[in-house]
Amino acid sequence: MNQASGLKQMLAAMVGRPVAEAGGGHQAEGLRTAVSTPRRHCQTIAVAGGKGGVGKSTVAVNLGVALAGAGHEVMLLDADIGLANVDVMLGLAPARHIGHLLDGECTLEELLLPAPCGLQVVPAGSGARRLARLSHGELAGIIRAFDELARPPEYLLVDTAAGLSDSVTMFAAAAAEVILVVCDEPASLTDAYGLAKVLSRDFGVRRLRMVANMARNEGDARLLHQKLARVSDRFLDVAIEFCGWVPHDERLRQAIRRQAAVVELWPSSPSARAFKKLADAVDKWVEPGRAGLDRISFFGGRTAPVGGMPG
DSSP, rough: OHHHHHHHOOOOHHHHHHHHSSSSSSHHHHHHHHHHHHOOEEEEEEEEEETTTSSSSHHHHHHHHHHTTTTOOOEEEOOTTTBHHHHTTTTOHHHSSHHHHHTTSSSSHOOEEEGGGEEEOOOOOBSOOGGGGOOHHHHHHHHHHHTTTTSSSSEEEEEOOOOHHHHHHHHHHHHSSSEEOOOSHHHHHHHHHHHHHHHHHHHHEEEEEEEEEEEHHHHHHHHHHHHHHHHHHOOOOOOEEEEEEEOOOOHHHHHHTTTTHHHHHOOSHHHHHHHHHHHHHHHHHHOOOOOOSSSSSSGTTOOOTTTTEEE
């Protein structure tokens, strides 16, 4: 059994388990309370790209700051566990990371880092070999921590790792929405298509959103989308929708060097305006109807992929 399959089975059992089987008296009572109390809706968005170097984390960070700056409660999970960089991009200095959460040394609330405009960051830790090799039980422990938040945020953004590892596909398949960040490079298009293929074939994902990054203009951005959508329409059972583009912008490069979000440093710059426009679009997305869970919608109802567990 691989990591994705094991985690899927564990989560399916965790969501579907009757309350009476959940544990002792206090635990069962806590679960009854959680089930009877209406949960605040949380829109979960995974930011992915397949290939590294396409600006995925830059999009996640600036989208998070833009949404928070618009008055929303936003949490950003750095899911590049073991090679984290969200804290570095925002000039944050975390004293703890997800490893401490898994070891029981802190709660998720104690792990949260305040960032610009009220954004809250969940740091993943960097350079820790152990974090790069989390078991499916440990990944499930991270999910349980989000599930137990007393007040879920309005938006939970998940900055996934590069590549097609089990953790990437799991986080992406679990989210209500997936943003594919693509730039005009053959490898970027190929890897984005590969991720779309896995999510469609193994997890039943039927819609993805695409952001063209480092584009020269909107025409080039839409042409890039057409290239990806054309091949996915032909060979995959998934729709890839164009949802925005980010231009080449020297201000964005300067903001990265200064470890800050461009939407905070230079809010009138071309890239900052693009991120704000993307945040406006995200705020208008309507989540499709799905079987309701009283648990936080981090797993978006997708507790098992279509056609069974992936091998």
